[in-house]
Amino acid sequence: MATETARRSRPAALLALGQVRYQLLLLLRSPLGFFVSLVFPLLLMICLKVITPAGPVGGLPYAQWLTPAMCAFCLLTTCYVTTITSLVLAREEGMLKRLRGTPLPAWAYLAGRFGSAFVTSVIGCCVLIATAVVFFHVRIVWHALGYFAAATVLGIVCFFLLGAAVTTVVPKSETAVPIAFGTMLPLAFISDVFFSISHPPGWLHGLMSAFPVAPVAQAMEACFSPATQSWPMPLSGLLVVLAWTAAAVVVIALAFRWEPGPMLAVRGLGRLPRWPGHSRAGR
Amino acid sequence: MRAGQAAIVVEGLTKDYGRVRAVDGISFQVGRGEIYALLGPNGAGKTSTVEILEGHRQRSGGSVRVLGLDPGAGGRALRERIGIVLQSGGTEAELTVGEMVSLFASFYTRPRDVAETIEHVGLAAQRRSRVRTLSGGQARRLDLALALVGSPEVLFLDEPTTGFDPHARRGAWDMIAGLRRSGTTVLLTSHYLDEVQQLADRVGVMSHGRLVEESTPDALGGRDVSGTVISFRLPARLRGSTPPAGPWDQPEGPAGGFTMHTDEPTRVLLALTQWAAAHHAELPGLTVTRPSLEDAYLRITGQADGEADDGH
Numbered sequence: 001m002a003t004e005t006a007r008r009s010r011p012a013a014l015l016a017l018g019q020v021r022y023q024l025l026l027l028l029r030s031p032l033g034f035f036v037s038l039v040f041p042l043l044l045m046i047c048l049k050v051i052t053p054a055g056p057v058g059g060l061p062y063a064q065w066l067t068p069a070m071c072a073f074c075l076l077t078t079c080y081v082t083t084i085t086s087l088v089l090a091r092e093e094g095m096l097k098r099l100r101g102t103p104l105p106a107w108a109y110l111a112g113r114f115g116s117a118f119v120t121s122v123i124g125c126c127v128l129i130a131t132a133v134v135f136f137h138v139r140i141v142w143h144a145l146g147y148f149a150a151a152t153v154l155g156i157v158c159f160f161l162l163g164a165a166v167t168t169v170v171p172k173s174e175t176a177v178p179i180a181f182g183t184m185l186p187l188a189f190i191s192d193v194f195f196s197i198s199h200p201p202g203w204l205h206g207l208m209s210a211f212p213v214a215p216v217a218q219a220m221e222a223c224f225s226p227a228t229q230s231w232p233m234p235l236s237g238l239l240v241v242l243a244w245t246a247a248a249v250v251v252i253a254l255a256f257r258w259e260p261g262p263m264l265a266v267r268g269l270g271r272l273p274r275w276p277g278h279s280r281a282g283r
Numbered sequence: 284m285r286a287g288q289a290a291i292v293v294e295g296l297t298k299d300y301g302r303v304r305a306v307d308g309i310s311f312q313v314g315r316g317e318i319y320a321l322l323g324p325n326g327a328g329k330t331s332t333v334e335i336l337e338g339h340r341q342r343s344g345g346s347v348r349v350l351g352l353d354p355g356a357g358g359r360a361l362r363e364r365i366g367i368v369l370q371s372g373g374t375e376a377e378l379t380v381g382e383m384v385s386l387f388a389s390f391y392t393r394p395r396d397v398a399e400t401i402e403h404v405g406l407a408a409q410r411r412s413r414v415r416t417l418s419g420g421q422a423r424r425l426d427l428a429l430a431l432v433g434s435p436e437v438l439f440l441d442e443p444t445t446g447f448d449p450h451a452r453r454g455a456w457d458m459i460a461g462l463r464r465s466g467t468t469v470l471l472t473s474h475y476l477d478e479v480q481q482l483a484d485r486v487g488v489m490s491h492g493r494l495v496e497e498s499t500p501d502a503l504g505g506r507d508v509s510g511t512v513i514s515f516r517l518p519a520r521l522r523g524s525t526p527p528a529g530p531w532d533q534p535e536g537p538a539g540g541f542t543m544h545t546d547e548p549t550r551v552l553l554a555l556t557q558w559a560a561a562h563h564a565e566l567p568g569l570t571v572t573r574p575s576l577e578d579a580y581l582r583i584t585g586q587a588d589g590e591a592d593d594g595h
Contacts, residue, residue, distance in 0.1 A: 103359045259339070
């Protein structure tokens with residue numbers, strides 16, 4: 001609407017870039033986020049390398065398998081766990097509601113979040129690989145590095161969107177960490193992230209292939225094997241990852257909340273919301 | 284659809300939460316540059332009304348326009364031009380005051396100068412401090428800075444001084460009064476009467492989701508004319524006589540004081556003082572008291588309570 005006072009908004013892409021910077025700054029200053037995203041996977045990789053007998057995994061030295069597996073784990077902590085904990089915190093503290101009242105578009109905020117998760121994941125993977133190369137004599141398989149990058153990007157997108165979707169069912173900040181880890185760790189265990197399950201029983205195979213973690217982790221691991229000559233993710237795995245990603249987008253579109261408080265209440269889908277003095281008016 | 288000079292136009296607004304009607308068909312307008320206060324007890328529907336105008340909530344019925352735009356449509360064009368101080372707005376504890384204000388300034392096309400905004404709310408000394416180290420009053424001033432940094436034409440303040448100590452309240456009032464000079468339209472909610480009296484050009488009193496009265500703070504509840512209390516004592520030489528313009532209440536007590544609640548203070552005073560002058564007497568302790576804003580407010584919302592109870 002053109003009035004004499006109409007103001008043209010700033011380019012949203014620029015605002016999204018600003019959000020990336022702001023989210024990275026917050027991550028660096030948040031002990032929980034920094035630890036979970038960057039320190040934890042590195043610590044775990046070193047511990048697993050030190051305590052695990054040096055036997056080969058699938059014909060490769062253990063560290064050659066462990067390094068990409070820990071990169072997959074880093075994607076889970078950075079994109080899934082940290083997205084849940086920090087988004088829920090921002091929502092429950094009222095930060096999201098405050099941002100909603102400014103000209104910052106919703107998508108620019110989420111894009112900023114994604115950008116920051118992306119940058120953090122890439123840094124995390126680089127630190128893991130560099131450490132493994134220097135101390136564990138892991139060799140980068142250069143001809144599969146492109147596939148590794150593609151699998152990593154796929155994992156970042158999928159796990160970030162899943163994390164953002166999960167926030168819609170997290171009622172308050174205190175439950176964010178247990179829900180994030182409580183869903184991520186069991187999934188990581190059955191998805192070849194901590195150890196390779198060479199011949200899973202049928203039910204376990206069915207379970208692991210129903211979730212998106214195993215396809216991403218296995219693809220990333222395959223890219224550190226010199227035998228890999230082509231895109232290592234089977235089509236069925238790719239479809240599972242894409243289906244979960246699409247489902248996450250639908251949940252975000254339908255149920256993402258900017259206001260603190262319980263899920264149904266705020267969206268007015270049945271339960272009474274907390275509005276000031278409600279108990280008083282009800283008397 | 285533009286509404287002339289009005290910055291905010293509310294017509295027949297309703298808001299239902301389930302079966303509870305929080306806002307029950309209210310209408311009011313706020314002119315450009317005006318400071319308008321929604322006053323009422325908790326649960327009266329003030330915050331629901333303001334949050335609909337801010338675009339944070341969808342209305343159930345009626346129409347609202349802010350700067351000629353529908354806040355329910357959620358457009359950026361409107362959010363460029365309004366500033367919001369929520370009742371409890373979140374901040375990033377680990378950012379500094381300067382970073383926080385700069386971040387918000389970056390969202391707007393025509394932001395105010397960051398340093399000047401921080402200075403304006405009195406946080407210049409805290410500019411490099413992390414937000415988590417701020418006191419309650421300082422955090423609230425940061426709220427105001429974040430709302431002002433986009434140089435808004437309309438500012439929403441939801442209970443801006445709740446929880447302040449008297450000194451901090453005074454400071455906040457000065458800041459809000461300063462906005463008047465810059466021509467900013469302000470819609471504030473409050474349950475503090477002195478705040479409304481101090482700041483608002485006009486006040487709408489809400490009770491049970493209805494706008495039960497709308498006036499200037501001075502005239503609230505007909506307070507500028509009605510229910511004036513006149514009291515005096517009779518001097519010794521007039522004891523036993525009956526003052527004119529009665530009936531007067533005569534509470535017991537040795538002083539023998541007379542009081543009257545009247546809607547016609549001028550007429551009563553004229554008769555009384557003429558009578559006293561005719562007897563060459565002074566009336567000791569003669570006072571004329573306007574009812575306090577609090578009296579008026581309690582009377583209005585009390586009436587509204589009565590009506591609502593009758594309705595059920």
